[in-house]
Amino acid sequence: MTDLFGTAPRASGRRDHRVSVLVPVAVDAPYTYASDRALAPGTVVAVPLGTREVLGCVWDDPPDETIGHNRIREVSRIFDCPPIADDLRRFVDWVAAWTLGTRGMILRMVLRVPDALEPEPPIKAVRATGTAPERRTDARARVLEMMSDGMAWSKSGLATAAGVSPSVVDGLVAQGCLEAVLIPPSTAYAVPDPEARPPKLFDAQRHAADSLVTAVAADRFSVSLLDGVTGSGKTEVFLEAVAETVRRGRQSLILMPEISLTNVVIDRIERRFAARPAEWHSAVPPRQRARVWRGVAEGRVPIVVGARSALFLPFADLGLVIVDEEHDPAYKQEDRVSYHARDMAIVRGREGGFPVILSSATPSIESRVNADQGRYRRLHLPTRIAGSEMPEVTAIDMRRDGPEQGQWISPRLASAAERVLADGRQVLFFLNRRGYAPLTLCRTCGHRFVCPNCSTWLVDHRLRGRLECHHCGHSEKRPEACPECGDLDSLVACGPGVERIAEEVRARHPDSRILVLSSDLPGGSDRLRRELQLVADGGVDIIVGTQLVAKGHTFPNLALVGVVDADLGLANGDPRAAERTFQLLTQVTGRAGRTGGTGEGMLQTYAPEHPVIKALVSGDREAFYREEVAARRNAGLPPFGRLAAIVVSGPDKHEAESYARALARAAPRSDAVEVLGPAEAALAVLRGRYRFRLLARAPRSVDLQAYLRDWLAAGPRPRGALKCMVDVDPQSFL
DNA sequence: AGCACGCCGACT
DNA sequence: GTCGGCGTGCTC
Numbered sequence: 001m002t003d004l005f006g007t008a009p010r011a012s013g014r015r016d017h018r019v020s021v022l023v024p025v026a027v028d029a030p031y032t033y034a035s036d037r038a039l040a041p042g043t044v045v046a047v048p049l050g051t052r053e054v055l056g057c058v059w060d061d062p063p064d065e066t067i068g069h070n071r072i073r074e075v076s077r078i079f080d081c082p083p084i085a086d087d088l089r090r091f092v093d094w095v096a097a098w099t100l101g102t103r104g105m106i107l108r109m110v111l112r113v114p115d116a117l118e119p120e121p122p123i124k125a126v127r128a129t130g131t132a133p134e135r136r137t138d139a140r141a142r143v144l145e146m147m148s149d150g151m152a153w154s155k156s157g158l159a160t161a162a163g164v165s166p167s168v169v170d171g172l173v174a175q176g177c178l179e180a181v182l183i184p185p186s187t188a189y190a191v192p193d194p195e196a197r198p199p200k201l202f203d204a205q206r207h208a209a210d211s212l213v214t215a216v217a218a219d220r221f222s223v224s225l226l227d228g229v230t231g232s233g234k235t236e237v238f239l240e241a242v243a244e245t246v247r248r249g250r251q252s253l254i255l256m257p258e259i260s261l262t263n264v265v266i267d268r269i270e271r272r273f274a275a276r277p278a279e280w281h282s283a284v285p286p287r288q289r290a291r292v293w294r295g296v297a298e299g300r301v302p303i304v305v306g307a308r309s310a311l312f313l314p315f316a317d318l319g320l321v322i323v324d325e326e327h328d329p330a331y332k333q334e335d336r337v338s339y340h341a342r343d344m345a346i347v348r349g350r351e352g353g354f355p356v357i358l359s360s361a362t363p364s365i366e367s368r369v370n371a372d373q374g375r376y377r378r379l380h381l382p383t384r385i386a387g388s389e390m391p392e393v394t395a396i397d398m399r400r401d402g403p404e405q406g407q408w409i410s411p412r413l414a415s416a417a418e419r420v421l422a423d424g425r426q427v428l429f430f431l432n433r434r435g436y437a438p439l440t441l442c443r444t445c446g447h448r449f450v451c452p453n454c455s456t457w458l459v460d461h462r463l464r465g466r467l468e469c470h471h472c473g474h475s476e477k478r479p480e481a482c483p484e485c486g487d488l489d490s491l492v493a494c495g496p497g498v499e500r501i502a503e504e505v506r507a508r509h510p511d512s513r514i515l516v517l518s519s520d521l522p523g524g525s526d527r528l529r530r531e532l533q534l535v536a537d538g539g540v541d542i543i544v545g546t547q548l549v550a551k552g553h554t555f556p557n558l559a560l561v562g563v564v565d566a567d568l569g570l571a572n573g574d575p576r577a578a579e580r581t582f583q584l585l586t587q588v589t590g591r592a593g594r595t596g597g598t599g600e601g602m603l604q605t606y607a608p609e610h611p612v613i614k615a616l617v618s619g620d621r622e623a624f625y626r627e628e629v630a631a632r633r634n635a636g637l638p639p640f641g642r643l644a645a646i647v648v649s650g651p652d653k654h655e656a657e658s659y660a661r662a663l664a665r666a667a668p669r670s671d672a673v674e675v676l677g678p679a680e681a682a683l684a685v686l687r688g689r690y691r692f693r694l695l696a697r698a699p700r701s702v703d704l705q706a707y708l709r710d711w712l713a714a715g716p717r718p719r720g721a722l723k724c725m726v727d728v729d730p731q732s733f734l
Numbered sequence: 735a736g737c738a739c740g741c742c743g744a745c746t
Numbered sequence: 747g748t749c750g751g752c753g754t755g756c757t758c
Contacts, residue, residue, distance in 0.1 A: 023746085027746095047746085048745095050744075050745045
């Protein structure tokens, strides 16, 4: 800015510059603040907002000149940290527009690191002074021996290393033999060596890896779908893309669907590159989070393994994102802003101009469609690496070969299990249903136990002696007598859960060591880890498990997987039911013979002709994919995205939400439903982002498009003005 | 009268 | 998201 004489204006006090600052609250437009100097977009600042002070980021929008001087407040701090990069700022804008969130709320996900912006406090340590202690004891001698090289140690570390109690160290400090010193925190990250331990790759792997390396070398946006059967060595392949990214001096992000799976990948990366990658998810303690955030922003962290929130880390120079197990529904975030991390990863790649890799043994239908339509490149690994075969999968027709009344395991599955156990190998009975029985009813009066909130059946959890709702978490004590007719001992359990299967297995195999693995068993993740180790060490003969066993863990000696109810989940009205079941049962039968030897899967089914069962038995994934795409087309569903519900409005917020929940329970389940507030929903429909169809409760005569337009244009609206719901299909998003 | 709670709008 | 203001309705 120059004045009439072409000279720069004199600096006159502080409030010379207006800057746009996006703040982490639910607003879309940045606010205008004053600053004593110009601030580049991306600068991280603290600003006053109402009664508090919040973190914010200088944004690209021009400052609002219409705000009066008297209303403008001053930037209170400018942080000494690298700016939020352009590509991440564009990404925030894009995600906000796509998810119908506000830019402020998306930025909040980037800035949710309270301590990262303060310099890390120095570490308290002790160092030898050279003074000898008055009395020289054994313990003191050991400590001083450790300290003779002049290095500083933390008190507790020193005590542990010297094998003495911390009070010995305190005593030496009191005597002046050791002095307390402050040392700068170590922030160095191990540098990965791309040539440290290159894997031996088989032909198909080599071909896929070369293709990924080429994609990285091309230095522009692309999406590759690495589609390889369980055990085909996908991880080794995509780590070659990481290696190439490291060679180019850029950062890589590997996304995992859940925290429990990160460890395995972290260990493999450490082996491959002789350096441990950084880890990012909600269970990482705050201090370490802050360190990772800062290290990522300063470009010192070359590789991050993280959950979906890692997409919002402020990478200085991100050059690759890998989405492992891309089909996993855990990538969809439901609370607050609702987004699909797999799709957002692709957008992050587009904004940053770098490649994205999706990896899965059972790709989602939409990713396969995107690959077939040429938006993604597909890399196919059709066979396992040498030394292990795909398990032989057979179907057991329960209409002919079912078990006796009161049992759930068919004779054929039972004898196969006996054969395997006699060989000293392990058996897994899989049933994706927690608890003892999904329904309890009274033999006398027919009373069924249902949830007071959800009107779904209460699941009998016998180990806990409770009846629980798997929908809302409601739990009540399992009564002795029927609450309806008062009869004692008249309650019967209907249908099986894992606890009941375990009971049957115990009766059949009293001498076998049996382990039940289900997410609701007490003891938490430590106990789970110990029990999985026990399985790996051969301390268990039979595992009875839910979905928990399908992911991540390998069972080296597992020879047979018996799926107790392969039809479970096929008929629940979810538009993704077939896809989910195919993915789950592929994963779980794939556990058999995973690390060599033969493996076998047996599916107990009442519908052996169902396309999902047939595809699992034939092992023909392509056939399943073709059938499923055709089935969706016939049902009028797009192969893409998800079906969503919009509650446009209700008489009040609570009623609107209960409509949404009711809808969620009806046809399209869990992941298929999205709940939006009234204004966002109306906008979404008007912007043409959704197709919609009025549901029964809506007045059929209403032209919804016109109604919504008027409704939005009408300015302040009475609450409850519009009562209807629509369900919608998002379009392809690229 | 005094206050708990829920709703709503503002925040530069 | 978080705060303060304000209205409703219930209790000491």
